[in-house]
Amino acid sequence: MNLEEGLVDLICFFEEFFIAHGMNAVFAQYLNLLINLVVLTLIVLGINYLIKHFIIETFKLFTNKTKTTFDDFLIKSNFPRYVGRFIPLLVIYKIFPLIFAEFSQVLDIFYKLVDIYIIILIVWICRSMLRSTRNYLKTREEFNDKPLESFSQIIMIFIWIIGLMFIFSELTDKSVVGFAISLGAASAVILLIFKDTILGLVASIQVSVNDIVRIGDWITFETYGADGTVTEINLATVRVQNWDNTYTTIPTYSLISDSFQNWRGMQESPGRRIKRSVMIKQNSVKFLTHEDLEKFKKIKLIAPYLENRQAEIDKFNESNNVDKTLLINGRNQTNLGVFRKYADSYLREHSAVHKEMYLIVRHLAPTPNGIPLEILCFSKDKRWENYEYISADIFDHLIAAIPYFDLKLFEAPSGDDLRDFLANRSES
Structure with missing residues (x-):
């Protein structure tokens, strides 16, 4: 007798026992089903407990001994827990059909639900890996100015789209290609509903590819009153910490649709x-007279310049017989x-x-x-x-x-200037 036949005997044990003691066959079948479901639930809970307190703790112990920090981020993002859920799922997948062997309609629903859960679990595992990678790269100096948040959100959107396509395929018994074709037919409605998300997606890609803004850049965006350092770039918004320590949130799409000032060039120059x-x-x-020149020659920074420049000017005026009795004639300083x-x-x-x-x-x-x-x-x-x-x-x-x-700065008249002027005028 193989393992599957042994499981079938165990599953039917209570039903046979109840029938042997005079219970109605139909009632005994349903009572046996209830008992088997309770037992299966207890088994799954026990496996979950073991996974949580043995497998996950073992993984934590392993990561504490390694030098890299990437596995630490995997724990924080619940990666071992998501992977561990495949074990109780495998148990359910093997035992549940044996329990409901006589209920074909229930099995059809069960297989669909399990397939959908597997798809969602894979998406969660991908999300956990993505978050771990993003948080790990944030600790690396060469990625400090990269919009990792935006990248991860873009990838996550595509993963969810693929996951939803497979879920739709399971629910409707249609191929993924057929679902993609139906999406193409409804593209106008989809574009209208998800307009902001699509604009943010396009903007995030352009901002990253064209290196328009990096985390840590100082930008000035007068339209939104932003003047400070970029602290976060994600799919929908860019977060700027202003110099007064307030925060301004700017739509990501505005970075490619509006004009703003990025001071990175100054910081790198x-x-x-x-x-x-x-x-x-x-x-x-x-014009400067001889007396003015002699006075200015006492200023150390320009004394050599005045000497050379005036000698050049005097030579020109003499060679051209310039009449210097009038100061405006000839060349002058x-x-x-x-x-x-x-x-x-x-x-x-x-x-x-x-x-x-x-x-x-x-x-x-x-x-x-x-x-x-x-x-x-x-x-x-x-x-x-x-x-x-x-x-x-x-x-x-x-x-x-x-x-x-002997120069004067321009300054608009103040109240004191007008008062002094009127006082002097009245005295005269």
Whole structure:
């Protein structure tokens, strides 16, 4: 007698026993069925208990002895538990048909339910593996800036789609290909219902493939009021921690449909740009006289420049017989030009300014608020607080130096200015 015949005898034991003691055959059959189901349930619960307290604990003990951390993440994602569920499922799959051998309709439903559960269990195992892989890669430095959350969600969506297709095939007795064809026919409705999900899926792929945004990038997205560091990229949203420690959630699709500023290029470059202007009053600009030149030659940074430049100008004027009784004739230096040279020399001497990147001092087109004198250079230190300190230090000095060149900064009149003007006018 083989094992299967032995199981059949055990399953029919109570039915034969009850019939032998005078019980109705139909009632004895159903009572035997109930007892067998209770016994099967107890067996499955016992196997589950053993799996939980023996197999899983053994797996934990094994992972504690290994040097890699990937198996630790497998435990956290319940991978051993999901795999262990195949053992009681196998027991049910073998014994249940023997119990319900005389109930063919029940067996048809049973086989469908078991197949569906196996599909769902495989999806759960894939999800556990995916989560473990994602969490493990997050511990690796080379993957810190990659949108692993988005990748895992995209893969998980495809796994669920495949799983649902097989479940549909089991329920309807149609092939997976037929289900795919029916999906194609209903594609317009599907696109409408899952529009946001599909847009997020496409955006996540484009963001990753084109390397538009990485985790850790500093971005500015004025439309959503975001200005800070990207902390998470997933299928639907991008999470940004602003500099005031608040969080802004941006739809992933907005990263490819709208315009935003990514500061990664600045962070990867050797320096961070300083681009600011001071407004010079136009009526303070003048030609320099001999006395002015002698006074400015006392300024150490520009003394050699004034000597060489003025010698060149005097030579030109003499060779062209320029009448210098009128200052405008010939070539001349201006206090604004000299100050521009001073600002350029000051920046080139400044220890915090990057000398191998652009360094320009220029004045832009005059405005009603004066002549913009623009400083464009790069600081060596790109950290925000140090960058602001360097910028402030440069402009503190230049603003304080402007009066030494007989120049004036433009400033809109304040209440005190008007009050002093009226007081002086009344006294006169």
